[in-house]
Amino acid sequence: MNPADLRIVEVGPRDGLQNLSAFVATDRKTDLIRRLAACGIREIQTGAFVNPRAIPQFRDMKDVLAGVRSLQNDGVVLTTLVPNLQGARDAVAAGVDKLDFFFSVSRSHNLNNVRQTPQESIAALRQVLDEFKSNRGLAIRVNLATVFGCPFEGYLETAVILKYVEKTARLGVREITLCDTVGWGYPSQVEAILKGCLAAFPEVVFGVHLHNTRGLGLANALKAWETGIRVFDSAIGGLGGCPFAPGASGNVATEDLVFLFQSMGVSTGIDLDMVLDTASFLQGILPDTPLTSSLFRAGPPRKVPFGTEEGGKSDCVS
């Protein structure tokens, strides 16, 4: 990656769908992923290889990947989330380009989420790295959850976060994404944590995975961008609500993030209108799940003719 380039990683097919109670049919998942790729998105998290009893939504991962694997011919990087060696094996067997290994830096959250301590997750990460070290075509990113706040432990000390970044980087991992899992992050904190990570680990490409639960998703993304981050996760339609905040916004929406960067003149390589069309498609699949994306509701800025009835409706006083 050219370090000047922005990379937006679409996580909607995974983070957006994982908490939905209704199963989304395999061909709809593959259709969604194909449409996302057609928007110009170059890296897509297609789902997760986790226990299907824990998250039944992803019981069809093998079929989903079989259905979208041809996108790799167009240079689209297909990833899945994996919490352990078994997940990594399944993902590699299913043909992913990249593993998104994950664990929580909060002990309680990791125990709650994947039934192991962070230390045990790091041991699992080491197994994964060992097993696939000869597989040159396979990339590995590590996603650290609850970096910006944990529902059990509150805000973590930066030293704790840096400790897990160091343990991860020491294993040779060169891409780490810091996740605001429950949307507690705020700009000055995001800046402080990222500055600490960037200064201490210049060899690592850091990314952020932000949620908009409390409305600060784009403010945090802006601050991350200004701090030097160039890898941003987002989810089409802003799906991805957290069970701790039912009814709240989910992930930072892909269309909102693309709009932020485009408006500031930062090239994304992504077609915003096609992203909005894809959000409409997603809303059609999920009619009972109102999308929380701002741009999906408002549309991009658009001039209306002065003196027409459409214009005359306005009393936007100030």
Add this chain to the structure above:
Amino acid sequence: MNPADLRIVEVGPRDGLQNLSAFVATDRKTDLIRRLAACGIREIQTGAFVNPRAIPQFRDMKDVLAGVRSLQNDGVVLTTLVPNLQGARDAVAAGVDKLDFFFSVSRSHNLNNVRQTPQESIAALRQVLDEFKSNRGLAIRVNLATVFGCPFEGYLETAVILKYVEKTARLGVREITLCDTVGWGYPSQVEAILKGCLAAFPEVVFGVHLHNTRGLGLANALKAWETGIRVFDSAIGGLGGCPFAPGASGNVATEDLVFLFQSMGVSTGIDLDMVLDTASFLQGILPDTPLTSSLFRAGPPRKVPFGTEEGGKSDCVS
């Protein structure tokens, strides 16, 4: 005002209510304003003195002000929006502390909105300033609409904005708020326009009035804060949608803005829990108008006990 201090101006009773088709009863308006003051908000835009045929919601402004005027004894600054001399006279007669004069820097929008050109609005402003120049107890703020984008004219050149700021400042006005009327603003633009204004008019206290129509309200607020702005308008519950974007978010929500600043350690003097209670009260008044505030939906960050059923529900994977 101590220039280091943040001032949040509540505009919900005006911008939040103005486009609602249903009339909100006078005693509910006064109740809302009293509750907002009890949160610690020190300046409240209580409504507008405009043609009641254009905005029937404000036909009871005199009664509203009569019902809340005692708040002035507690140091709460009561304002109303006025577009012309008649409105200013009515507002002063009704006992406001401060006039919020307004016009659009976009000619089309001002014609559409108040049926006069910006130049005619400036002439009206001069009349207002002349008429009340001996009234030492009366403050005047000028609100410039469509500074960050106009639905008829698109993005305006900074030179046009600076021209109207200059015309306003030359009349002796020392408080000017720049309004993102239709939510087209974006961070780098907000920064550029504000820097231009602050550099050229150091004698003026500038504020911003931001909408969250496209999700960038808080990112823009953050950028304005970093650029040196200390006066921020916001509306309880994020009310204030624009007719150009039906269903979209409205004004930056007071609770979201307070959360942003509190999280960064900036004292607001406002009780966030009471603001959220007030948003609940507002939602009770307006059951058919879903509030778009993120914090109202998600609640503030709150720890849950580990190992309980509440915690066990979680699969916020990353």
